[in-house]
Amino acid sequence: MIPKLLSFLCFRLCVSQRDIRGDGSLPKPSLTAWPSSVLSAQSNVILRCWTPTRGVDFILRKGGTILSVPKSRESTEGLAEFHLNDLKGSQAGEYTCEYYRKGSPDISSQRSDVLLLLVTGYLPKPSLRVYHQVKVTAGEKVTLQCQMPDRLFMPIMFALLKAGTSLPIQYRSPTGRETDFSLEDLTGSDTGNYSCMYYQPRAPFQASDPSNQLEILVTDWPGNASGDYTQGNLIRLGLGALLMVIMAALLFEAWYSPKESPSGS
Numbered sequence: 559m560i561p562k563l564l565s566f567l568c569f570r571l572c573v574s575q576r577d578i579r580g581d582g583s584l585p586k587p588s589l590t591a592w593p594s595s596v597l598s599a600q601s602n603v604i605l606r607c608w609t610p611t612r613g614v615d616f617i618l619r620k621g622g623t624i625l626s627v628p629k630s631r632e633s634t635e636g637l638a639e640f641h642l643n644d645l646k647g648s649q650a651g652e653y654t655c656e657y658y659r660k661g662s663p664d665i666s667s668q669r670s671d672v673l674l675l676l677v678t679g680y681l682p683k684p685s686l687r688v689y690h691q692v693k694v695t696a697g698e699k700v701t702l703q704c705q706m707p708d709r710l711f712m713p714i715m716f717a718l719l720k721a722g723t724s725l726p727i728q729y730r731s732p733t734g735r736e737t738d739f740s741l742e743d744l745t746g747s748d749t750g751n752y753s754c755m756y757y758q759p760r761a762p763f764q765a766s767d768p769s770n771q772l773e774i775l776v777t778d779w780p781g782n783a784s785g786d787y788t789q790g791n792l793i794r795l796g797l798g799a800l801l802m803v804i805m806a807a808l809l810f811e812a813w814y815s816p817k818e819s820p821s822g823s
Contacts, residue, residue, distance in 0.1 A: 584614075584659075584668070586656070586670050587655055590724065592724060593724065594724050594725075596678060596726065597676070597678065598679055599677055599678070602642070602643045604642075605640040606637065607657070611636050611667075613636075614636055615658055615659075616655055627641065642675075648762070650762070652675075656669045676717075676757050681757070681767075682706065682767075687705075687772070688772060688774070694744055694774070694776055695776070695778075696776055697743060701740050702754070704739065704755075709734060713758065715731060717729050717756070717757065718753075720750050720751070721752075721753075745776060746778070748774065753771045753772070
């Protein structure tokens with residue numbers, strides 16, 4: 559009885575009750591890549607594992623294997639940065655991270671969602687084209703088609719990339735040598751340079767070079783352009799109505815004001 563009680567007290571002291579889930583594990587952290595999860599060979603990338611839980615140690619895994627990679631010191635906010643330098647094709651794959659309380663390695667978090675790291679340049683570059691036009695109006699839809707040079711007889715996936723984002727914005731299975739990506743309800747924030755690539759969704763995770771970039775320009779609604787004119791017309795109508803009221807008031811005053819007699823009396 560006493561050993562069980564001591565064990566329970568240690569558990570309560572070592573782990574904050576608010577961090578414990580119903581199954582006894584800590585909440586899963588998030589794993590992100592900077593500057594991107596899609597990089598060329600010999601690039602450098604930082605994998606950032608973050609949790610709001612403080613005072614923890616972190617583990618990085620590739621598949622089911624725990625990695626020993628250079629790591630920056632954890633911040634007080636629960637952040638670890640794992641540095642992968644001079645990337646090679648063998649480093650492409652599925653990464654996760656987890657954490658545990660210092661001094662309590664048996665109490666660990668759930669694993670993060672999988673981050674797919676792709677190293678490009680191992681398959682021929684695809685091409686990207688847009689249906690209709692690259693200049694579209696906000697609220698409209700644009701379709702982009704990505705096509706590989708030759709059909710590959712192995713499982714592949716296509717990914718749509720946008721410059722400035724750290725992850726692909728869409729994934730699609732191929733239809734023969736190609737696939738279509740749809741961008742719907744476009745806004746000004748969708749303006750940018752897009753490219754596409756394809757890759758093996760399983761080991762060895764070989765990936766193509768990205769296609770040449772294609773610029774998409776999203777303009778405002780036509781109604782927005784005429785909004786200023788409408789507002790100007792309303793202002794002019796209001797001023798015209800005010801002028802008519804003033805003129806009517808002056809005429810009313812002139813008509814009903816006393817008139818002087820010819821004698822001046």
